[in-house]
Amino acid sequence: DQQVKQNSPSLSVQEGRISILNCDYTNSMFDYFLWYKKYPAEGPTFLISISSIKDKNEDGRFTVFLNKSAKHLSLHIVPSQPGDSAVYFCLFYNTDKLIFGTGTRLQVFP
Amino acid sequence: NAGVTQTPKFQVLKTGQSMTLQCAQDMNHEYMSWYRQDPGMGLRLIHYSVGAGITDQGEVPNGYNVSRSTTEDFPLRLLSAAPSQTSVYFCASSRQGYSNQPQHFGDGTRLSIL
Numbered sequence: 001d002q003q004v005k006q007n008s009p010s011l012s013v014q015e016g017r018i019s020i021l022n023c024d025y026t027n028s029m030f031d032y033f034l035w036y037k038k039y040p041a042e043g044p045t046f047l048i049s050i051s052s053i054k055d056k057n058e059d060g061r062f063t064v065f066l067n068k069s070a071k072h073l074s075l076h077i078v079p080s081q082p083g084d085s086a087v088y089f090c091l092f093y094n095t096d097k098l099i100f101g102t103g104t105r106l107q108v109f110p
Numbered sequence: 111n112a113g114v115t116q117t118p119k120f121q122v123l124k125t126g127q128s129m130t131l132q133c134a135q136d137m138n139h140e141y142m143s144w145y146r147q148d149p150g151m152g153l154r155l156i157h158y159s160v161g162a163g164i165t166d167q168g169e170v171p172n173g174y175n176v177s178r179s180t181t182e183d184f185p186l187r188l189l190s191a192a193p194s195q196t197s198v199y200f201c202a203s204s205r206q207g208y209s210n211q212p213q214h215f216g217d218g219t220r221l222s223i224l
Contacts, residue, residue: 009150041217043114043217045215089153100145101152103152
């Protein structure tokens with residue numbers, strides 16, 4: 001029973017354009033939603049978060065959107081840069097669960 | 111500024127062998143946890159600890175033991191390794207557990223069980 005799904009295992013985007021990564025979830029009780037980025041041979045690093053009471057949070061080139069009615073979380077990266085090429089995981093928290101998505105590999109090409 | 115340090119980075123074991131994966135953090139974080147990452151399955155929580163002397167099971171605890179005698183260290187033990195435990199293991203720490211406090215991850219231990 002996969003409560004969090006990242007349906008696109010990979011995404012390829014040209015440098016300068018927008019990258020959109022998505023997570024869908026089934027449990028409405030999550031309190032916080034986070035995005036992590038992971039480079040090969042390194043641990044995941046925190047990128048940006050949003051609480052369930054908000055629908056948008058921005059940090060520089062990164063914006064996270066939460067659509068609670070659709071149970072959908074997305075990460076927008078604008079403009080995309082080659083250094084953004086990595087695997088991106090969404091992470092969902094509530095009081096007794098912590099669930100990672102399966103990851104989306106983003107490749108930004110020149 | 112070490113953060114979360116995991117050792118070893120790579121290990122090959124034979125079925126039935128035992129091993130301890132080490133994790134240490136220097137940020138005085140209360141919360142520490144172990145995950146395994148398998149292809150197509152994201153990261154899954156094995157065990158976690160909300161402070162010294164306190165541990166609890168995560169999503170996939172079978173075959174693993176943990177202890178937390180100090181704030182800094184959170185070792186993961188495989189008592190009798192099985193091929194199904196071949197995976198990449200990540201240790202993480204944060205100031206609080208189950209909140210929006212971002213977790214800090216180590217660089218991982220790649221473990222192969224033959």
